[in-house]
Amino acid sequence: MSKFAAWTIDEAISIIRMNDSNVKHYNYHLALGGSVLVNGWSDKDLDLYALPMHNDEICQPDRLLKFIQGVLRVVATESKFYKDSNNRADVLYMLTLPDKRRIDFFIINRPNQ
Numbered sequence: 001m002s003k004f005a006a007w008t009i010d011e012a013i014s015i016i017r018m019n020d021s022n023v024k025h026y027n028y029h030l031a032l033g034g035s036v037l038v039n040g041w042s043d044k045d046l047d048l049y050a051l052p053m054h055n056d057e058i059c060q061p062d063r064l065l066k067f068i069q070g071v072l073r074v075v076a077t078e079s080k081f082y083k084d085s086n087n088r089a090d091v092l093y094m095l096t097l098p099d100k101r102r103i104d105f106f107i108i109n110r111p112n113q
Contacts (some may be wrong), residue, residue: 005047006042006043006046006102007041007042007043007046008036008040009036009040009041010045010104012046012048013032015046015072016032016048019071022067023050024112025056026059026063027052027055027058027059027060028051028052028059028061028107029051030048030049030051031050032049033047033048033049034104045102045104046101046103047103048105048106049105050105050106050108052109053104055112059109061091061107061109065093065107066075068095068105069095072103073097074095074096074097075097075098076095076096079093090107090108090109091106091107091109092103092105092106093107098104
C-alpha cells in the first residue's frame, strides 16, 4: 500500500451503504469494482457501478447522476459514452470531489433503454 491511499475499501463500502437505498428509487443498485475491491485501496480513483435492477420499471440514469453528484458534492464531471458487444450504451462519468479525489462512476443501462 502506498503512503497515501486516495480511497480505501471502508470508504467505498460506506458510500455504497449510505446511498444504495436512495439509488433504488432510480431503479439501480450500486456495486464496487476495480483496485479498491481487489486490493482494498487505490491511490488513483474509486470505481463505482450503477447496475440496473431486474424488474419492469424504467431506469432513470439522468436523475441517478444528479443524485450522486449532489450527495457526493461533485465539483466537476467528465463523461465518456461507449457501447458494448450487445450494442448497449453505457456511460462512464469521471467525478471530481472537493478534495480532488476522483470517482469513476459507470452507469450500466439495459439493452433497450
